[in-house]
Amino acid sequence: MVYAISIILIGIGIYGLMTQKNLFKHLISLSIIDTAVNIFIIATGYVEGGKAPIYTKSLPNFAIGKFVDPLPQALVLTAIVIGVGTLAVGASLLVRIREKHSSIDVENMKGVEE
């Protein structure tokens, strides 16, 4: 079920990229795709009825079946950070595009030679 959500989100992101004319919306749809992939990663690590993979007094013995797979969660942390990085660079570029081409709308951007 969670897979379906992430695939829909990816669809939305790509649709946003294809149809929107405003560049900032491209950036947002890019981050939508990023989050969708992250959701997908988390979903792969899910174990039915599993607990958070942290050793606590209540779970002293080493019970594999009980834990949710910790690795995808670690991966998602880095993936989110990278998503933020891309977003930051994209936003700063948009500021400079606004200065140079006096608009961030694909249609009426001046000075864009093909």
Added chain:
Amino acid sequence: MAAYKALFNLVVAFFLVLSLEGIARKIMARIQRRIGPPWYQNFIDLFKALSKHPFSNGWIFDFGVLMALGGALATAMIIPMGSITWTPFPNSDNFFVIMYLFAVGALGMAMGMVGSGNPWASIGVSRALTQMLGYELPYLIVMSSVIFFYKTASIHKLIELQRGGWNLLVMPLGGIVAFISLMGMLGKKPFDIMIAPAEIASGPMVELSGKYMGLLHIMHVFSVFVEISLFVDVFLGGGSFGWYLVKFVVVWVLAVMISSVLPRFRIEQMLKFYWGVPLGLAFLNALFVLLGWTL
């Protein structure tokens, strides 16, 4: 020995063709219902021209005339007359040699005349070369089919091989095409666009005066001799020197009679004419020779 034969060739050529030209003027006059000058009129014209003081248009003009006369003389010396006995150089009278040595004369004359600086001469020469393009092609096709059929290109062997029957009867189509091209070569009436007196003041000959006129007239005499004897040797071969002279006169008279009744072709008409029926017949003849359907 060969030198005497060559000299004999030149003498025969000179007197035969000059007197024939006189006779030609007589025939043309008769056809046009007038009496015409005596048969030796051409000799008189020639010697009168040679005795006059001419104007020379520069050294290339003289060199051209000499080259033309030299080429014509050289070709006339090689031509066999009627049979092996009268062939000055038996092992070197190849058809292509004669054709191309003849071209030396033509090129020399063309260069000399254009060198005279008169635009009429250049126009005349350009027409002459285009006409050459016209009549040479069917002629060469027919001749190559003759060579292919008789497996030899040397003229006196061709004469020998026609002992059985004239080539004209073996390859009638070839003979007709060759005769039409002969008319073009001679520069006779239907094909005398290059020296059209009315339009371009006799074309290349416009600047000739006195001695040069005479020398080129001699050159014309020898080239006529070469062209007709080539036709006679290849298509009406066999027989002895005597018969050769008779055939020579018959062919000449026929050509003159045709030319005296026909008007002049324009340059495109002439090309379209030559590259139409004669070329078609020439290829047809080549096909027959290839398939061996000769008579």
Added chain:
Amino acid sequence: MALSTLLISLLVTSVIIYFVSKASWRVGAILNFLIGIFLISYVFALHTGTTSDLGTLFGQKLQLTWTNASFYFSAVSLMVIVSVMLFAIKWLDSQKYPAAFNMFLLMMTAGSLGVFMAADLVTLYIFWEIAVLSSMLIVPMGKKESRKAAVIYAVMSASGTYMYLYGAFLAFQRYGTLNISEIAKQMVSDPSTGIKAAIFLLLASAGIAKSGIFPLHTWLRIAHGNAPDAFSAVLSGQLVKLGSYVLMVTVAVIPSLRVFANIPFYSGIPATNYFLIALGATSIIVGTLMAIKQDDMKMLIAFSSVANGGYILIGIGTMDPMGFEGGVLHVFNHALAAAVIFMAFASVVYRTHTKKISELGGLIHKMPITFLAYLFAIISLAGIPPMSGFISKWMIYQALVRKGMFITAFIAFFGSIGSFLYVFRPLAGVFLGQLPKKYKDVKEVSPVMWIPMMILVVISLIIGIWPFPVLQPIESMRADFGIAPMVKISDPDHWLIRGFAGNWNPVLVFNLFLIGFIIAYILYTMFPRSKKVDLLAPHKEEGTPINIYTGGEYIYTPELYHYNTKFYAGFERMYEKHPSWEKVLGMLAKFFHDLGEWVHGWFFRPSPSAYAFWVSLTILIVFWVRW
């Protein structure tokens, strides 16, 4: 020294020559000339059979060998190149890039010699590309139009060369070796004719591109017309012969008669050879018809090179002993004639700075020696007896008539009669007739420029009278390739060339012509002396009578009395609306250009949304394909 060290040292010296002629181009040009002389002496001293290898590529040994064929072709090329080098010593002062000219000329010589010595297909490719590269960098040194010419030249010869390369590797893959003679041996016994025909045609395509045969001949007009004048002499005299050499290799070294014995097409000639002969015949027609039409004299001779390239291909293609020797001898004749004609034009352009026939006239009065050189060269090019041009054409006709190939014979005759027309056009338009006012003070070119012309003309005349020094190497070459080796064609002790249908005695015919000339001269002197008419009267002060057709009147504008534009108007009008093959190739180039537009328009669009669309589309397609 070994062949490979010779070639490599030549390449290195070409770079040194660049720096030397940077200092003073005259010294560079003289050095070039001396190297040329050394090369000639080296080539004549070499004895056949010496081999030296060049290194290995992928386990295949790259070798150079010296055969009769390489001797003949190198001698012909060097003759042309050295005479142009001598010519260039004075001519280069009118050029913008003399240093680069010297360098690339020497590099091109090295490339061509390498091609003639190559024993295997890849070495041939290496030196072939060096020759193409260096000649491609000389062509744009001309005027404005020559830039485009260089690009077209490069692309056309590249297309030929890459087809050749594909064929070479096809042969490598099938026969496991690159060495030409081994390929020839294995090809004879190879059953599948399809592959053999493919290899044959692909290898021949380099020759077709380079020697300007029909489908790939359009670069000749532009490249020769616009290249620096002396270089077009080398381009058409020598570089085009590289193409003929490769054609000879594909047709003769690989014994096409035995290899394609099972598909005879017409009187013993296999279909593949006949296809090449058909291409050669078409290029004769195209070359002659276009040459008659041209007003720019260099383009006119460029088209004549197309036509003569066709002759060479027909001669070699028939593989008939007579035809083969005629074709190879025609390489020699055309090389010399074309070189002299282009050098004559170079001197005319050097003095008058115009290439158009319609703007020139009457130069015989000012440049008589150039005129004489040009006159004798066109006599040889048109194939008229005293000069050597006649012998090769005569041999080709003999072969064609013997094989009964009447259509090709017709085209060959058309080509040779047509050559009278188009060689005469510059003669009448440029040299004879009236001298225009603006060329009043044109002087004859300096001896350094007309001596090489005269040397080549004298060589061609001597070979025309006594052709056996050139016929012997050709005969031995023919024996190498095993084309009816027992048939003896040249027979020096009887002064005869034994043809199939009658013999040709060059010495006798020349003597006859001389005797005729002497008789004419005697007649000329017997009769009253002639008075000289001063044709240069219009250039003297007003009123001097010219007293010929102007009836004593003074001519104020001599140009109006000179007939040189549209010289054969009657004939040209007959084929005015002819389809132009250049446009067809132009359309092909345009197709690639439009493909680029389309690709750019669709895939490299400005807005990022297009990228997203293409990424997702590719994912879908690839998934769909692989599922």
Added chain:
Amino acid sequence: MISLLIAIPLLLAFVSVMWKRISKSLFFLAAIVNLIILLASWFPNGVEIHAMGNWKPPFGINLVLDNASFYAVLVVNAFFFLVSLMPKFVESYGTSLMLLMAAANGFILTGDLFNSFVFMEIMTITAVTIASKRDNFYNAFKYLILGGIAGSIYLLATIFAYTATGSLNMAHVSMAAISASSLIAITTLYTIGLGVEAKLFPLNGWVSGVYGGNDLAPVILGTSVSFAALYMVGRLFGTVFHGNGAEVLYTLALITIVAGEVAALRQQNILKAFAYSSVAQAGVVVAMISKGTAKSMGLAYFHLTNDAVAKFVIFLVAGFLVYNYKNLNGVFKKHKILGASFSMATFSLIGFPLFAGFQSKLRMIMALFSMKDFLFPAVMLLATLIEVGYVVRWNVRLWFEEETQEKAETPVVASTIALILAILLVAVFLKPEIFLNGAMKMGNALADSKDYIQGVLSVVKGGM
């Protein structure tokens, strides 16, 4: 030892953020040190592992140094070193160049799939910052979007690999038996993910904008970054997935070659023309890699090295020309050395003899013919034919047209480097072993995955 290759540039990058002024010399320092480390430890015999934090390979992230990655890192760092020699050229981009160098080295050396995703993202981001030099913001932004999408697809593929094999370590993944259907998904997504960086056909929209936009980007992105990306293509499709999904790569690459050449033919701007030419050459390399044999991969990287050197010279000279002259007619008459090296590089691109391109192109065609593949040589020769068209047009225009404006001062360092590289190209023609041995070792290392797996999983050496 090898982790220093990543650590030093990273460290110096952060240091240079504090002292903006000396960022150029820091970049030069980083490049020098990296090169010295590499040259000191020449080709490793067998596979060397450096487990990060001493976690044994299948569990922890490890850096792998075998013949393949060593050659790739060596080439990449060499180009970075060459760029660092030209401080005026680098201007204020020292920091991002150092980051790019760290990311590229990491991308090549890492043995872990997710780790390679992280390094790829860093590379994309730093490449975007470099691409935005000379106000090329819009093209940089487009490159960011495309890079972002590619990154997420690459991540998706890594996760699929993880779910299918349970491990992220490349050696482990290549050892495990993956079911056919998931293998299709993984390889397709990887093709797309890497396709953008490797400039495959529909995905290379960004190339002309980024390379054509300024003078620094093509020099560094065109050579070292694309080398890293194509190395990863070889690593993934050669070692990890044993040539699965190669036909897709092959067809895409062939289309890329033709599309790149044809697009370059119509281009009037010199930088964009040669940008498309590098697209086409990348297509040639990817097609050769997809053939899968050790020899074809080795020749692919030999061709890529020649092409990279030639492209370095071409973009260096073209960048200088575009930003110093308004119209380029007859410019080389004023800069003979630049002109000579540019022409030698372009002729090496076409494959004329006397230059390195000839060696690689001819050997590739020979190898392809012995592999009975007749289509690819035909496409390659057609592409070269088109290439001859526009290369000769450019050369003739730059050398022989009448020049108009006055002479800008020649960049001494840039022209000497260009000349040295051009002479290197000629040297490679005479003695191809200079690049060929390294490339062949790389090809063999990439092709046989057993040696890679056995090396990574059995031998564990503690890291620093």
